[in-house]
Amino acid sequence: MNLDDLSLRDLQKECARALNSMQATNNNIHQFNKKAHHNSQLWYKAVIEWYIKEYGDLPSKAGPGKEIKLIYDV
Numbered sequence: 001m002n003l004d005d006l007s008l009r010d011l012q013k014e015c016a017r018a019l020n021s022m023q024a025t026n027n028n029i030h031q032f033n034k035k036a037h038h039n040s041q042l043w044y045k046a047v048i049e050w051y052i053k054e055y056g057d058l059p060s061k062a063g064p065g066k067e068i069k070l071i072y073d074v
Helices: 007-020 026-030 040-055
Strands: none
Touching: 007 040
């Protein structure tokens, strides 16, 4: 899967689903900062890559992220 093919909005939505599927602790969130030093798009991709390693596909397609309904999904 090439995350570079996703639009910025799709990255944001997939990342939101992934983050809602994990325990929100300082350590969990901080692990993504190493790959994305002050670059939000790299941060989104790092979160999604973690999710794909855990659940096998994008949050919208597999695992607990698939069950999350985004309020504003345009």
